[in-house]
Amino acid sequence: MTIKDLLIEANAIQPGVTEGDWQKVINLAARPLVEKGYLEESYGQAVIENTLSFGPYYVFDEGVAIPHARPECGVRHNCFSLVLLTAPIRFVDSEAVDIVIMFGAKDSNAHIDEGIRAIIHLLDNDERMAKLRAARTREEVIAIL
Numbered sequence: 001m002t003i004k005d006l007l008i009e010a011n012a013i014q015p016g017v018t019e020g021d022w023q024k025v026i027n028l029a030a031r032p033l034v035e036k037g038y039l040e041e042s043y044g045q046a047v048i049e050n051t052l053s054f055g056p057y058y059v060f061d062e063g064v065a066i067p068h069a070r071p072e073c074g075v076r077h078n079c080f081s082l083v084l085l086t087a088p089i090r091f092v093d094s095e096a097v098d099i100v101i102m103f104g105a106k107d108s109n110a111h112i113d114e115g116i117r118a119i120i121h122l123l124d125n126d127e128r129m130a131k132l133r134a135a136r137t138r139e140e141v142i143a144i145l
Contacts, residue, residue, distance in 0.1 A: 002118070003080050003118045003119065003122055003145070004142065004145040006078070006079060006080045007080050007081070007145070008142065009036075010032055010033055010036050010038060010079055010080070010081065011032050011036070012029075012032040012033055012036075012079070012080065012081035012082060013082050013138045013141050013142065014028065014029075014032075014081075014082065014083045014084065014138075015084040015135050015136055015137060015138060015140065015141050016084065016086055016135075016136045016137075017083050017084060017085050017086065018085070018086045018087065019085065019089070020087070020089050021089075022051075022056075022089055022090065022091040022092070023048050025083060025085070025089065025100055026044050026047050026048050026051075026067055026102070027044045027048075028083055029044070029067065029081045029082075029083045029101075029102035030043055030044035030047070030081065030102060031044075032081055033079045033081050033104060036077075036079075037076060037077070038075070038076055038077040038078075038079035038104060039074050039075060039076065039079065039104050040073075040074030040075075040076065041074070042073065042074045043074035043075065046069040046070075046073035046074060047067045047068065047069045047073075047102070050069055051067070051091060052092070055092060055093070055094075056091035056092050056094035058091075059091055059094035059095055059097055060095075061095055062123065062129070063088060063095065063096060063097050063098050064097060064099045064100075064101065064123055065091055065094070065097040065099070065100045065101070066100075066101050066102070066103065066116070066119055067091075067100065067102050068102065068103050068104065068105070069104075070108075071104075071105055071106055071107050071108060074104075075104035075105060075106050076104075076106070077104070077106065078103075078104065078105050078106055079103065079104045080101060080102070080118075080119075081101070081102040081103075082099075082100070082101050082141065083099075083100040083101075083102075084099060084100075084133065084135060084141070085097070085098045085099070085100065086098075098133060099123075099129070099132060099133070101119055101122075103119065122145070128144060131144045132144055
């Protein structure tokens with residue numbers, strides 16, 4: 001399954017989000033995955049605690065955050081969630097972010113092989129990134145992906 005398929009299956013595409021609190025954005029990204037049973041309720045809090053302890057290790061210069069935690073923090077099924085913010089925010093002291101892709105991987109190999117590689121492939125296209133940033137509906141996002 002592609003990242004697009006997983007996002008659609010989980011009903012986890014949230015464009016046009018206005019939220020300035022990074023912790024709320026983490027919980028917002030986790031919510032559809034928890035509702036589908038892919039993540040345990042505690043997963044979002046684990047990401048927040050990791051961020052407070054180790055910093056925003058998942059923020060990249062391109063305005064993209066890929067928040068995640070270890071498989072044992074509550075991953076039941078490999079999954080992705082996409083939140084597109086209307087205005088960039090900072091995760092603690094990070095660069096400004098307006099694209100948030102949460103993922104959960106059931107094991108460490110999937111964590112690296114499937115999760116990060118799929119996200120990098122998705123984001124390795126400037127035109128696609130610009131279109132994602134401009135998208136305001138779920139249908140627009142699906143067409144772009």
